[in-house]
Amino acid sequence: MFFNIESTDPHSQARTGEITTAHGKIQTPIFMPVGTNGTVKAVHQRELEHDIKAQIILGNTYHLYLRAGVEMLEKAGGLHKFNGWDKPILTDSGGYQVYSLAHSRKITEQGATFKSFIDGSMHTFTPENVMDIQRIIGADIMMAFDECTPYPCEYQYAKNSMEMTHRWLVRCKNRFEETESKYGFEQFLFPIVQGSTYKDLRLQSAEFVASQDFKANAIGGLSVGEPAEEMYAMTEVVCSILPKDKPRYMMGVGTPANILECIALGIDMFDCVMPTRNARNGGLFTSEGTINIRNEKWKFDFSPLDENLGGYVNTQYSKAYLKHLLKHDEMLGCMIASVHNLQFYLWLVGEARKKIAEGTFVAWKNMMIPKLNRKL
Amino acid sequence: MFFNIESTDPHSQARTGEITTAHGKIQTPIFMPVGTNGTVKAVHQRELEHDIKAQIILGNTYHLYLRAGVEMLEKAGGLHKFNGWDKPILTDSGGYQVYSLAHSRKITEQGATFKSFIDGSMHTFTPENVMDIQRIIGADIMMAFDECTPYPCEYQYAKNSMEMTHRWLVRCKNRFEETESKYGFEQFLFPIVQGSTYKDLRLQSAEFVASQDFKANAIGGLSVGEPAEEMYAMTEVVCSILPKDKPRYMMGVGTPANILECIALGIDMFDCVMPTRNARNGGLFTSEGTINIRNEKWKFDFSPLDENLGGYVNTQYSKAYLKHLLKHDEMLGCMIASVHNLQFYLWLVGEARKKIAEGTFVAWKNMMIPKLNRKL
Numbered sequence: 001m002f003f004n005i006e007s008t009d010p011h012s013q014a015r016t017g018e019i020t021t022a023h024g025k026i027q028t029p030i031f032m033p034v035g036t037n038g039t040v041k042a043v044h045q046r047e048l049e050h051d052i053k054a055q056i057i058l059g060n061t062y063h064l065y066l067r068a069g070v071e072m073l074e075k076a077g078g079l080h081k082f083n084g085w086d087k088p089i090l091t092d093s094g095g096y097q098v099y100s101l102a103h104s105r106k107i108t109e110q111g112a113t114f115k116s117f118i119d120g121s122m123h124t125f126t127p128e129n130v131m132d133i134q135r136i137i138g139a140d141i142m143m144a145f146d147e148c149t150p151y152p153c154e155y156q157y158a159k160n161s162m163e164m165t166h167r168w169l170v171r172c173k174n175r176f177e178e179t180e181s182k183y184g185f186e187q188f189l190f191p192i193v194q195g196s197t198y199k200d201l202r203l204q205s206a207e208f209v210a211s212q213d214f215k216a217n218a219i220g221g222l223s224v225g226e227p228a229e230e231m232y233a234m235t236e237v238v239c240s241i242l243p244k245d246k247p248r249y250m251m252g253v254g255t256p257a258n259i260l261e262c263i264a265l266g267i268d269m270f271d272c273v274m275p276t277r278n279a280r281n282g283g284l285f286t287s288e289g290t291i292n293i294r295n296e297k298w299k300f301d302f303s304p305l306d307e308n309l310g311g312y313v314n315t316q317y318s319k320a321y322l323k324h325l326l327k328h329d330e331m332l333g334c335m336i337a338s339v340h341n342l343q344f345y346l347w348l349v350g351e352a353r354k355k356i357a358e359g360t361f362v363a364w365k366n367m368m369i370p371k372l373n374r375k376l
Numbered sequence: 377m378f379f380n381i382e383s384t385d386p387h388s389q390a391r392t393g394e395i396t397t398a399h400g401k402i403q404t405p406i407f408m409p410v411g412t413n414g415t416v417k418a419v420h421q422r423e424l425e426h427d428i429k430a431q432i433i434l435g436n437t438y439h440l441y442l443r444a445g446v447e448m449l450e451k452a453g454g455l456h457k458f459n460g461w462d463k464p465i466l467t468d469s470g471g472y473q474v475y476s477l478a479h480s481r482k483i484t485e486q487g488a489t490f491k492s493f494i495d496g497s498m499h500t501f502t503p504e505n506v507m508d509i510q511r512i513i514g515a516d517i518m519m520a521f522d523e524c525t526p527y528p529c530e531y532q533y534a535k536n537s538m539e540m541t542h543r544w545l546v547r548c549k550n551r552f553e554e555t556e557s558k559y560g561f562e563q564f565l566f567p568i569v570q571g572s573t574y575k576d577l578r579l580q581s582a583e584f585v586a587s588q589d590f591k592a593n594a595i596g597g598l599s600v601g602e603p604a605e606e607m608y609a610m611t612e613v614v615c616s617i618l619p620k621d622k623p624r625y626m627m628g629v630g631t632p633a634n635i636l637e638c639i640a641l642g643i644d645m646f647d648c649v650m651p652t653r654n655a656r657n658g659g660l661f662t663s664e665g666t667i668n669i670r671n672e673k674w675k676f677d678f679s680p681l682d683e684n685l686g687g688y689v690n691t692q693y694s695k696a697y698l699k700h701l702l703k704h705d706e707m708l709g710c711m712i713a714s715v716h717n718l719q720f721y722l723w724l725v726g727e728a729r730k731k732i733a734e735g736t737f738v739a740w741k742n743m744m745i746p747k748l749n750r751k752l
């Protein structure tokens with residue numbers, strides 16, 4: 001059984017469950033820290049496991065392809081062996097990175113040609129070679145190659161793009177089925193719903209994707225600049241179609257409030273660079289609101305980072321000390337803030353899981369969201 | 377009892393001992409990781425304690441004065457409270473940093489005036505205010521304010537400078553005795569022998585310093601560019617004068633081989649930025665020799681960093697992975713290499729300690745030094 005639903009919330013679409021992979025089980029709803037280039041920035045693997053309690057991390061196919069390289073990953077025996085993280089890994093397909101390279105890539109029916117940000121060399125991703133690369137990386141969960149549309153996006157562009165993404169999905173599926181895992185454990189492929197912010201396209205895409213009968217389904221092309229209300233509206237539309245008995249993964253989302261709202265809409269999996277990226281700039285998420293540690297008000301605040309959260313970095317280090325470290329570009333500042341923020345995200349989805357099981361999720365979410373959005 | 381000698385080597389001046397401070401005991405010979413600005417760069421405090429097994433760390437008065445500031449340290453209740461390291465701390469006096477600012481400082485009988493590297497503002501260190509600052513930092517061990525001479529140094533300059541350092545020592549001692557710890561625990565003051573590479577000056581300085589009857593004695597002004605043979609010759613001269621029953625601290629030294637040679641000459645305490653600075657540039661110290669991990673030969677070497685050393689970073693991460701991280705400026709690379717190198721330095725002095733107790737130190741040292749100097 002790939003996915004086992006354990007409880008459902010009576011007042012929303014939220015549910016708790018468990019996903020089983022060759023590298024272990026994942027309790028949902030879950031947040032996946034982003035380990036771009038084979039490392040969650042500034043975080044040791046044992047901190048991911050013991051402090052943050054990550055159950056699955058994400059790797060970026062685009063970055064791993066360019067900067068570790070398939071030769072390296074193949075010789076290492078895959079990403080798990082390369083970086084020493086032996087719990088589940090999901091790799092994205094590179095579609096999002098290709099999207100973000102707006103001025104140095106070209107997308108055709110065949111695939112996407114882009115310029116390396118490292119040496120300017122040209123590379124092509126196709127649905128087929130992205131499957132091959134992800135076979136070599138050896139993640140437990142591979143993602144289909146898609147085109148992520150920008151926001152705003154003209155209707156006709158969004159429609160054509162979505163249809164191409166669907167054709168690419170069939171090509172991905174074929175290649176996936178023709179090939180096998182290189183390292184002796186089962187890999188899963190997740191398809192991605194697109195359709196920009198158009199309800200009819202999202203419905204159409206969700207129906208097509210659902211018809212392909214994968215083990216789980218993902219929603220892409222959101223959190224690219226649209227208002228949160230649009231994101232929630234699209235998520236609701238898509239979740240009404242995607243089968244309830246399979247995990248739903250919302251790609252690249254989001255703030256703590258976004259995550260709670262999307263859990264209520266039936267999402268089970270999330271990833272986002274926000275906790276680690278904001279951490280390096282002094283942006284902390286806490287159970288009482290957000291903190292910009294660069295603000296002078298924290299200069300002499302010797303209280304722990306987040307008293308409710310507990311754990312090593314929150315009890316060992318004060319706000320004043322963290323501010324000092326980040327102000328003076330000391331790496332330990334990024335290290336502390338990154339562990340803290342990821343710990344907070346995993347705490348948040350863990351709390352959501354408890355509340356869903358208790359049947360109190362919606363009331364708790366409605367109490368939490370104003371706190372999470374508060375600037376301290 | 378501040379210092380208790382536990383064993384002496386029959387074939388050299390090496391000895392093992394234990395220093396007692398308010399924040400705990402220190403087993404000698406010991407290496408002290410350098411925590412410049414209130415943090416050992418890229419290393420969590422619990423890694424210092426549990427992985428590296430540091431027993432004492434060093435803070436730089438110059439950096440702490442400029443970039444945390446005395447107001448911050450006083451409000452925090454001292455450096456231990458500020459950074460959460462509750463084992464022994466030693467602070468240098470700023471003399472070495474003033475020396476290294478050759479073009480932006482002026483030294484007179486009164487003290488040293490220097491320009492801040494941060495904002496260009498002018499500051500003055502005197503023997504008196506350096507004692508006051510170290511009282512506020514609250515290290516277990518404070519260092520006297522000295523002038524560190526460059527290498528090479530003209531005889532007359534070295535002589536005048538040494539005599540001034542002696543007068544400054546008396547001023548430090550007076551101020552130290554007139555003031556008291558601000559945080560309720562005993563602090564110790566260590567004096568510093570100078571005299572450049574002139575045997576007669578070193579003898580004279582060691583005699584003067586010994587006559588002042590401090591709890592321990594330090595040797596400064598070495599490892600500033602002179603050949604290792606000169607460093608050892610000066611160390612031998614000074615150790616022949618400094619009382620055997622008190623700890624001897626060799627400031628700013630050095631390579632693993634330097635440390636073993638100086639232990640043989642009777643040194644008990646060391647500090648150096650080399651393990652952490654080299655780590656960030658890919659220079660690793662191992663029990664089989666040094667590694668420049670940037671070298672292409674390590675690209676596909678999936679073996680652990682140092683199989684003899686053990687511990688988390690050495691068993692969890694491979695050379696190929698570390699090379700990948702450092703090549704692509706991933707912070708985790710600096711983090712792994714820093715823990716590794718410091719762990720190696722602490723392992724080395726720990727091994728030396730065992731061999732001294734067993735009476736086999738000299739044979740072991742002579743076997744180790746060619747290995748330590750080998751480039752792998």
